[in-house]
Amino acid sequence: MGSGRTGSEFVTAGRVVLGAGTAADVPGLVAGLGERVLVVAGRSADVSALTGATVHRHRGEPDVESVRAAVAVARDVRPDVVVGWGGGSVLDLAKCVAVLAPGTSDVLDHLEVVGRGLPLPDAALPVVAVPTTAGTGAEVTANAPVRVPQRGVKASLRGRGMLPAVAVVDPLLTLACPPALTAASGVDALTQCLEAFTTPFATPLTDPLARDGLVRAGRSLRRVVEHGDDVDARTDLSVAALLSGMALANAKLGAVHGLAAALGGRLGAPHGQVCAAVLAPTTAANVAALRRTGAPGLGRYDAAAVALTGRTGARADDAVAWLEDLVTALGVPGLGDLGLARADVPDVVADALAASSTRGNPVALTAEELTEVVAASW
Numbered sequence: 001m002g003s004g005r006t007g008s009e010f011v012t013a014g015r016v017v018l019g020a021g022t023a024a025d026v027p028g029l030v031a032g033l034g035e036r037v038l039v040v041a042g043r044s045a046d047v048s049a050l051t052g053a054t055v056h057r058h059r060g061e062p063d064v065e066s067v068r069a070a071v072a073v074a075r076d077v078r079p080d081v082v083v084g085w086g087g088g089s090v091l092d093l094a095k096c097v098a099v100l101a102p103g104t105s106d107v108l109d110h111l112e113v114v115g116r117g118l119p120l121p122d123a124a125l126p127v128v129a130v131p132t133t134a135g136t137g138a139e140v141t142a143n144a145p146v147r148v149p150q151r152g153v154k155a156s157l158r159g160r161g162m163l164p165a166v167a168v169v170d171p172l173l174t175l176a177c178p179p180a181l182t183a184a185s186g187v188d189a190l191t192q193c194l195e196a197f198t199t200p201f202a203t204p205l206t207d208p209l210a211r212d213g214l215v216r217a218g219r220s221l222r223r224v225v226e227h228g229d230d231v232d233a234r235t236d237l238s239v240a241a242l243l244s245g246m247a248l249a250n251a252k253l254g255a256v257h258g259l260a261a262a263l264g265g266r267l268g269a270p271h272g273q274v275c276a277a278v279l280a281p282t283t284a285a286n287v288a289a290l291r292r293t294g295a296p297g298l299g300r301y302d303a304a305a306v307a308l309t310g311r312t313g314a315r316a317d318d319a320v321a322w323l324e325d326l327v328t329a330l331g332v333p334g335l336g337d338l339g340l341a342r343a344d345v346p347d348v349v350a351d352a353l354a355a356s357s358t359r360g361n362p363v364a365l366t367a368e369e370l371t372e373v374v375a376a377s378w
């Protein structure tokens with residue numbers, strides 16, 4: 001018997017409220033956390049129930065400047081509680097505000113990889129996170145990717161203080177998502193479940209969450225893109241996204257998200273579309289590399305194949321084929337269509353190798369292998 005310590009830890013939002021209609025609970029939940037309220041809201045989010053709150057509207061994925069602008073508002077308003085009500089971008093911005101506003105430091109002081117990487121202060125404002133997309137799981141994660149346009153990459157702020165105090169996941173809020181957004185965010189949730197399930201950093205507590213998320217995304221993602229009014233399918237995707245966030249926050253991700261970090265800072269394309277473009281080729285490369293090197297982990301792709309396809313006896317290659325079919329059925333654009341220039345590929349590969357998510361990949365892919373993945377994602 002080995003004597004090494006093998007423990008793991010599980011953290012998530014302080015409270016998770018889930019179900020159709022639960023958005024109506026938000027004003028009461030917020031009131032329980034303080035009087036002065038700052039709402040960071042998506043451009044079309046209806047936050048009129050939060051009477052008396054200051055509302056900061058945001059569009060687009062957060063970048064260094066939009067974080068600075070929102071933090072400046074918060075330092076002025078001095079809220080007791082921050083509400084994030086919108087897609088993952090808005091939730092992430094709210095989390096950045098909550099952790100930066102009480103202090104005096106700048107976002108670049110704390111950003112991973114391209115910033116100074118200083119630890120975030122422990123003291124943060126409580127966040128109530130209300131997702132209106134089903135994809136990122138940002139309502140239960142302790143990080144927020146931020147675009148750094150000058151460097152052409154996305155990098156995360158990360159720290160315990162970023163975990164929302166309350167997550168309110170109401171699938172009815174996602175009914176208004178158009179098909180392309182539904183597809184992109186749904187693939188993000190699926191990818192997060194797959195990477196959190198296949199990473200060697202998976203734990204006994206993240207495994208059942210990631211696996212169930214794969215089952216739900218597997219059976220409902222196509223359905224919800226075709227029938228956006230199907231509340232059961234919408235609920236499946238909202239739960240899959242929530243589970244994906246719980247899993248990734250306590251395990252790690254992998255090369256799909258490493259590539260997405262490298263590509264997301266260069267392309268204007270939505271994060272979910274970038275993940276979708278590289279998902280099947282990266283999975284194929286991982287399966288091939290595991291098979292070639294004999295590294296452990298292939299069995300996890302077999303289990304993922306069963307969860308995604310619903311077929312007992314499905315194997316890793318079936319997962320790859322299923323993902324290829326999914327991406328084709330959803331009409332996901334390739335990297336060339338998303339605006340990537342061939343000349344940028346070496347830099348993309350170098351940035352992907354340095355990205356924090358890539359450390360969670362089940363096998364170390366070489367620069368050549370990642371270059372092939374990018375080419376196969378064109």
Ligand SMILES: NC(=O)c1ccc[n+]([C@@H]2O[C@H](COP(=O)([O-])OP(=O)(O)OC[C@H]3O[C@@H](n4cnc5c(N)ncnc54)[C@H](O)[C@@H]3O)[C@@H](O)[C@H]2O)c1
Pocket residue numbers: 042043044059060061062086087088089090092132133134135136137138141142143144145173174175176177178181184185188245270271272
């Ligand atoms: N923190 C994390 O753990 C984590 C995990 C994955 C992704 N992310 C980040 O989340 C961001 C992507 O979030 P996203 O996929 O939710 O998209 P998003 O928040 O960027 O929103 C995309 C678009 O959808 C619109 N929108 C949002 N909800 C809508 C609704 N109900 N109906 C109609 N339109 C709606 C928004 O206004 C926006 O124009 C990226 O920046 C990504 O890096 C964070």
